[in-house]
Amino acid sequence: MKKDEKKIYPLPSIRRLPLYLNYLRKIHEENISGTVIAEALDILPIQVRKDLAITNVTGKPKVGFNVKELKKAIEHCLGWNNLNDAFLIGAGHFGQALLGYKKFRDHGLNIVAVFDKDEDKVGTDIFGYKIFPVEKLNNLIQRMKVKIGIITTPGSTAQELADTMIEAGVLGIWNFTPATLNVPENIVVENVRLVSSLSVLTSKLKQQI
Amino acid sequence: MKKDEKKIYPLPSIRRLPLYLNYLRKIHEENISGTVIAEALDILPIQVRKDLAITNVTGKPKVGFNVKELKKAIEHCLGWNNLNDAFLIGAGHFGQALLGYKKFRDHGLNIVAVFDKDEDKVGTDIFGYKIFPVEKLNNLIQRMKVKIGIITTPGSTAQELADTMIEAGVLGIWNFTPATLNVPENIVVENVRLVSSLSVLTSKLKQQI
DNA sequence: TAGATTGTTAATCGATTAACAATC
DNA sequence: TAGATTGTTAATCGATTAACAATC
Numbered sequence: 001m002k003k004d005e006k007k008i009y010p011l012p013s014i015r016r017l018p019l020y021l022n023y024l025r026k027i028h029e030e031n032i033s034g035t036v037i038a039e040a041l042d043i044l045p046i047q048v049r050k051d052l053a054i055t056n057v058t059g060k061p062k063v064g065f066n067v068k069e070l071k072k073a074i075e076h077c078l079g080w081n082n083l084n085d086a087f088l089i090g091a092g093h094f095g096q097a098l099l100g101y102k103k104f105r106d107h108g109l110n111i112v113a114v115f116d117k118d119e120d121k122v123g124t125d126i127f128g129y130k131i132f133p134v135e136k137l138n139n140l141i142q143r144m145k146v147k148i149g150i151i152t153t154p155g156s157t158a159q160e161l162a163d164t165m166i167e168a169g170v171l172g173i174w175n176f177t178p179a180t181l182n183v184p185e186n187i188v189v190e191n192v193r194l195v196s197s198l199s200v201l202t203s204k205l206k207q208q209i
Numbered sequence: 210m211k212k213d214e215k216k217i218y219p220l221p222s223i224r225r226l227p228l229y230l231n232y233l234r235k236i237h238e239e240n241i242s243g244t245v246i247a248e249a250l251d252i253l254p255i256q257v258r259k260d261l262a263i264t265n266v267t268g269k270p271k272v273g274f275n276v277k278e279l280k281k282a283i284e285h286c287l288g289w290n291n292l293n294d295a296f297l298i299g300a301g302h303f304g305q306a307l308l309g310y311k312k313f314r315d316h317g318l319n320i321v322a323v324f325d326k327d328e329d330k331v332g333t334d335i336f337g338y339k340i341f342p343v344e345k346l347n348n349l350i351q352r353m354k355v356k357i358g359i360i361t362t363p364g365s366t367a368q369e370l371a372d373t374m375i376e377a378g379v380l381g382i383w384n385f386t387p388a389t390l391n392v393p394e395n396i397v398v399e400n401v402r403l404v405s406s407l408s409v410l411t412s413k414l415k416q417q418i
Numbered sequence: 419t420a421g422a423t424t425g426t427t428a429a430t431c432g433a434t435t436a437a438c439a440a441t442c
Numbered sequence: 443t444a445g446a447t448t449g450t451t452a453a454t455c456g457a458t459t460a461a462c463a464a465t466c
Binding site: 008009011014015016017018019022040041042077078079080084092093094096097099100101104107108109147148171172174178180182186188190192193194195196197198199200201202203204205206207208209 | 217218220223224225226227228231249250251286287288289293301302303305306308309310313316317318356357380381383387389391395397399401402403404405406407408409410411412413414415416417418
């Protein structure tokens with residue numbers, strides 16, 4: 001057990017695992033072949049097999065993989081088997097969009113509280129989440145032992161929030177701001193760079209035309 | 210000119226270009242060295258130099274790059290020199306978050322109209338954008354010659370919308386849904402896979418702990 | 419059995435990193 | 443000039459893809 005927990009998986013494979021999981025959750029067959037998954041998701045069959053191999057689930061030639069087993073294994077691999085509690089900081093448009101997207105619970109994430117520094121927002125309710133003042137962030141992270149912080153504030157406050165959260169015990173940060181966060185090396189930061197994504201789109205379009 | 214338009218840039222470099230651009234826009238120096246940029250963004254200096262090389266801007270040893278020239282070149286490279294008009298489909302939480310994020314204009318994107326299939330939303334206003342019924346999508350894309358569609362609907366309607374838009378002349382799709390879009394090969398699709406990003410975070414955290 | 423599908427081993431490809439000469 | 447910084451060429455690394463034997 002310990003051993004597989006420590007294994008480092010290729011990140012591109014990790015990124016594709018939830019695609020497989022989504023697909024597996026939709027179908028009703030008992031077994032599914034990598035070939036079929038590949039076709040549905042527009043991925044090469046060999047890549048599907050390689051990706052699925054990291055879950056340590058083995059398929060049966062001519063039959064494929066057991067769907068139930070595979071779903072469980074992917075969830076385990078991603079750390080989605082028990083819900084990860086998270087705090088969300090920044091109740092702006094973006095934060096609200098995330099709060100409104102209930103599906104995160106299907107993806108291992110459980111947002112348990114929301115923070116904002118805007119006095120007018122504090123105390124109000126968004127989608128059933130009561131909004132706390134950022135001043136309480138440190139204290140509540142410690143008390144609730146929350147390990148994940150989601151930053152949806154403007155970039156200018158991101159570093160400061162990260163510092164606070166890390167000091168209080170947060171181990172992973174999902175950063176939706178354009179800021180580059182400076183953190184100790186044992187802290188995991190995952191950046192959602194919408195602008196990088198947009199760059200790919202527009203630069204490809206430019207080439208295309 | 211033609212020649213450089215057709216060149217295919219490494220996608221990882223393209224993803225980093227806007228980070229450089231953001232940084233360059235913040236500073237006030239006339240020249241900047243790759244080394245300094247690298248330090249600020251926590252990237253290796255050699256990678257910064259390699260990335261900047263794709264813009265064809267050359268720096269001066271000991272001096273660095275001309276900031277103004279570099280900004281222009283990056284914008285050109287990304288196709289941000291003239292604003293790309295885009296339609297947004299799906300005025301839900303996520304769509305609204307994008308509409309509220311005015312900064313896209315600094316990143317080459319100009320959302321010109323918003324569509325939704327919800328009759329209650331049609332005709333109303335969000336952040337100054339009037340919402341049109343999806344039925345008008347085809348017609349307006351043709352009339353306004355819009356080339357980019359942003360899909361922020363639920364995944365179930367994404368393919369259908371993509372088909373409609375492509376038929377009407379859209380060339381690039383920014384897909385915020387989990388759906389895998391099936392499109393002709395000359396059409397550019399860029400997927401924003403929040404769940405893939407979350408996967409990276411949670412799986413790394415699992416290893417860390 | 420025959421053949422679809424898996425899992426493994428090897429080859430290819432592309433990105434990152436290193437080394438270093440050129441140069442302002 | 444001396445030395446910081448660039449740009450180029452080569453080495454390394456990791457992911458993707460190909461080939462194929464194993465097997466249900």
